[in-house]
Amino acid sequence: MIEFLKKHYEIVEKAPRLYKLQIESDKLVEILSSVSINSNFITLSQIACTDWIEDEVFALNYILTTKERDKNLMVEVRISRVHCSLPTLLNLYPQAQVMERDLHEMYGINFRGNDTLYDFALENWNEIPPLRREFDTLAYVNEHFDFRIGREDNKDVKAEVKRRKAQAKESKDGK
Amino acid sequence: MPENTQEGFIDQQKVLDNEEYSIKNTQSIIQKAVDWFRARSMFVLAYGTGCGAIEMPPIFTSRYDIERLGVVGVATPRQADILIVSGYCSYKTLKRVIRSYEQMNEPKYVIGLGSCTINGGMYWDSYNTIKKLDEYLPVDMYINGCMPRPEALIEGFVKLQDNIRNAKSEAGYIQYRENNAFYRANQEKIFGKNTTPTFEENFAGMNQ
Numbered sequence A: 001m002i003e004f005l006k007k008h009y010e011i012v013e014k015a016p017r018l019y020k021l022q023i024e025s026d027k028l029v030e031i032l033s034s035v036s037i038n039s040n041f042i043t044l045s046q047i048a049c050t051d052w053i054e055d056e057v058f059a060l061n062y063i064l065t066t067k068e069r070d071k072n073l074m075v076e077v078r079i080s081r082v083h084c085s086l087p088t089l090l091n092l093y094p095q096a097q098v099m100e101r102d103l104h105e106m107y108g109i110n111f112r113g114n115d116t117l118y119d120f121a122l123e124n125w126n127e128i129p130p131l132r133r134e135f136d137t138l139a140y141v142n143e144h145f146d147f148r149i150g151r152e153d154n155k156d157v158k159a160e161v162k163r164r165k166a167q168a169k170e171s172k173d174g175k
Numbered sequence B: 001m002p003e004n005t006q007e008g009f010i011d012q013q014k015v016l017d018n019e020e021y022s023i024k025n026t027q028s029i030i031q032k033a034v035d036w037f038r039a040r041s042m043f044v045l046a047y048g049t050g051c052g053a054i055e056m057p058p059i060f061t062s063r064y065d066i067e068r069l070g071v072v073g074v075a076t077p078r079q080a081d082i083l084i085v086s087g088y089c090s091y092k093t094l095k096r097v098i099r100s101y102e103q104m105n106e107p108k109y110v111i112g113l114g115s116c117t118i119n120g121g122m123y124w125d126s127y128n129t130i131k132k133l134d135e136y137l138p139v140d141m142y143i144n145g146c147m148p149r150p151e152a153l154i155e156g157f158v159k160l161q162d163n164i165r166n167a168k169s170e171a172g173y174i175q176y177r178e179n180n181a182f183y184r185a186n187q188e189k190i191f192g193k194n195t196t197p198t199f200e201e202n203f204a205g206m207n208q
């Protein structure tokens, strides 16, 4: 099956059972429907989004799984962070509804044709979508909550943990 | 008393624990009897808001069998006396928790289970979870730990029973009734006007 796809598309083998295909966003529906007809990558198991704020893009990975659940195909599209809009995949995969709704809430991506893009896990959220990297979580928390007394002695222990680990390693190596 | 320092906080605790200051001495005999019975029959609405909820099944089942202390799980808020908020509370959950609490009949008590309810726990810098449960609901007993062992929860129950039996401090539901404006203001701070109906709205039409 994957051989068939490899003939038509530039598929990269990332790991023994993981393949990747990078496409343009305007070909998304066309290519995914062709993949689901011509191969046994029939389930959409996840839509993962990464915010590449440096490159001004969102990278969305549509992760497809075979019927036997033994191989995964990641179909990546990159869209601009500013006018982020994509066609919905509702007609191909009904489960995309809730995934798209989640992405809309967390990144503000508009999925054309999905009419359930309203509040999901965040109710009455008035800020910018919280998983966009320009959203400053700490500033938001400091502005909206005050902490209980006693929290301030909660020090950052990362450096100390590192030092102790190095020390333990040293004494182990010395033996 | 300097309440907003660690020492002030400890001093306050001492006052609460002091026999002289407790309202025990003013209790009538009937009230004492009622409180005794009340402490021996706690109907629990276990609201699994966070990961701490996983410690509740062992408590109610044969391993720890908390029914021997008179603690029983119930299905709906209207049957319950105790609300356990087990862990972090997102805004969305909190709204449901408040609704459930307001549906419960008095006398009612709240147990905050886990560090997340006390000071945000490991979700202290999360944009979507509350940091202090007692700003929104009156908490009668906090149990710290992440997550608390079932033994800790049992100890919390025993302490709460002790508090109810001896009327050590004013129960939370009375505070909620009397200081309702404080709690509502905090709730509205995060929900906007889109919060639960007020007491007046709840009881409007009751007398008609």
Ligand code: SF4
Pocket (backbone or CB within 6 Å): B050, B051, B052, B086, B087, B088, B113, B114, B115, B116, B117, B121, B122, B123, B145, B146, B147, B148
């Ligand atoms: S205190 Fe720990 S176990 Fe409890 S809800 Fe928070 S993170 Fe989870």
